[in-house]
Amino acid sequence: MVGEYMSFIDSIKSIFKRGGMALTGQSLTKITDHPKIGIDAREYDRIARNFNYYGNKFDPIKYRNSYGNLNKREFKALNLTKTASRRLASIIFNEKCNITLRELQDDVEPSEQLNQAIDFLSETLKDNNFYNLFEMNLEKGIAAGGFAMRPYVDHDKIKVSWIRADQFYPLRSNTNEISECAIATKTVRTEGDENYYYTLLEFHEWEEDKYIISNELYKSDNKDEVGKQVPLETIYEDVAERVELEGLRRPLFAYFRTPGANNKSLESPLGAGIVDNAKEVLDVINTTHDEFAWEVHNGQRKVVVPAEFLRVDDSHPPYFDTDQNVFAGVYGADPNLGVKDITTPMRSVQYKDALNHFLKEFEVQIGLSTGTMSYADDGLKTATEVVSNNSMTYQTRSSYLTMVTKVINELIHSIFELAGYGEMFSTGRSLFILDYDSYKVDINYEDGVFVDQNKQLENDLKALTANVLPKREFLKRNYGLSDKEVDDWVEELDGQMEEYQQRIRRRQGNGLLEQGE
Incomplete structure (x- = not known):
């Protein structure tokens, strides 16, 4: 009985990494052909194209050389999507960000249970290298339009599992929320001399109040096709086909979408990446950069010399270095021609001006201030000018932070829901129990790049002295402390102040005693 119970627990745990399936034997060309997935293929x-731009993957340039032969060369694109x-x-999120919890009421001190939950959350995020990985996946999500996270x-x-935009398929959703999804995981295995491509589809669905996780495995010998459904045990021997979870308040995944409407598909719940509305200007920038690079390549010094200069025999050794590739013989030319320079000057100024113009267009398209990636008319902008409170970059960051805050809040609630599900752990007991509606997620973003911290400290000190800024808020704003750390600081400061006042009183007492004497 115990062994069966542990096997059941192992199966449940495995599904959060891989999944299970129901055998139907269906075949799929694309994942979007699945009957449960209704989103436009x-x-x-579009997402695949966005990732091609992000990866700087472009077809080579075909051209004919001076002999009429068709050649290929690498397309020298400027990888602006990645940059x-x-x-x-x-500038939206970095490792200096701090995520913690607080009570529902702002003026209530954290309870002992909440402090323990804060420690548990901090350890969990640290164990997952969350702050670094979130920034990295946010970068890919900005390019493609979104990404997802799933605790297991x-x-x-x-x-925390990280899911790219091309792995995430909404099932049930509106344009604001996604409550059900399929997650695709692809694996390549060599069997004999053949490569086979396996695709695991992990479905997260609701059936009334039950949360259902089920999986289907597909196999194909063509990397561009999903293939035919096969039994899970083909490559996943210890995975359950279906798991039902009760008592959950939200899905065990959180989807981040970029801010703003998806104007490429108005009914889609997926976000639009920076490529989608800047593709045309990106193409112009890449083409201009490629032409400039090719002009530099062909801009080597070229001279024309009479053919006799290059004629070689035993009694007439070459006049020029045989490794030199910039000489051309002109047969029948005047032997007194000598050496004539025919090098074409490179149009570097024109190309630079053109690139700079289109870079400014690109900055506007993606919501960055002029000078962030190009030279402004009055020279390169300083960091303070680029990210001033009225700048486009600042406003764009604020829009992104709204969506980042939303997805992190959802992830933290999913983490505590999962931690409270005792059946998921080998002991059969919950890892941590925290009521869904008993706390708020508090995210402190590092705004140093947008705020002159010395100026802020100076202004806050004046406000503190005038008793219009609470001491706790002063410490949080200027030192990035959590509520618990602020409590410790205030307690220590109060102790120091009491000790200081006692010394003052002793000195005053000694002075009065001397006067009485």
Whole structure:
């Protein structure tokens, strides 16, 4: 009985990593062909194109050389999608961010249970390298339009799985929320001399008040097709086909979508990436950069010399270095021609001006201030000018932070829901129990790049002295402390103040005694 129970527990835990399935034997060309998935397949063509731009994957350029032969060369694109996504991700979220919990009422001190929950959450996020991985996945999500996170149990610990935009398929949703989804995981295995491509579809669905996780496995010998459904045990021997969970308040996944409407598919719950509305200007920038790089390549020094200069025999050794590739013989030319320079000057100024113009267009398209990636008319902008409170970058960041706050809040609630499900752990007991509606998620973003911290400290000190800024708020704003850390600081400061006042009183007492004498 105990062995059967542990086997059941192992199966449940496995499904949060891989999943299970129901055998139907159906075949799929694309994942969007599945009857449960109703989203337009063109959305995933769009996402695939976005990732091609992000990965700087473009077809080579075909051209004919001076002999009429068809050649190929690498397309020298300027990988602006990666650069812009990285730039946006770094100013939106970084490892200096701090995520904690607080009571529902702002003026209530954290309870002992909440302090324990804060420690549990901090350890869980640290164990998952959450702050670094969130920034990295946010970067990819900005390029493609979104990403998802899913908590699962591994060796009695809560882990977070990261899901790219091209792996996430909504099932039931509106344009604001996604309550059901399918997650695709692809694996390549060599069997004999053949490569086979396996696709695991993990479905998260609701049946009334029950949360159902089920899986289907597909196999294909063509990497561009999903293939035919096969038994799970083909590659996953210890995975349950279906698991029912009761008592959950929200899905065990959280989806981040980029802010703003998806104008490429108005009914889609998926977000639009920075490529989607800047593709045309990106193409112009890449083409301009490629042409400039090719002009530099062909801009080597070229001279024309009479053919006799290059004629070689035993009694007439070459006049020029045989490794030199910039000489051309002109047969029948005047032997007194000598050496004539025919190098074409490179149009570097024109190309630079053109690139800079289109870079400014790109900045506007994705919501960055002029000068973030280009030179402004009056020179390169300083960091303070680029991210001033009225700048486009600041406003764009604020829009992204709204969506980041939403998805992190959902993830934290899912983590505590999973931690409270005792059947998921080998002991049969919950890892941590915290009521769903008993806390708020508090996220302190590092705004140093947007705020002159010395100026803020100066202004806050004046406000504190004038008794219009609470001491606790002063410490949180200027030192990035959590509520618990603020409590410790205030307690220590109060102790120091009491000790100081006692010394003052003793000195005053000694002075009065001397006067009485």
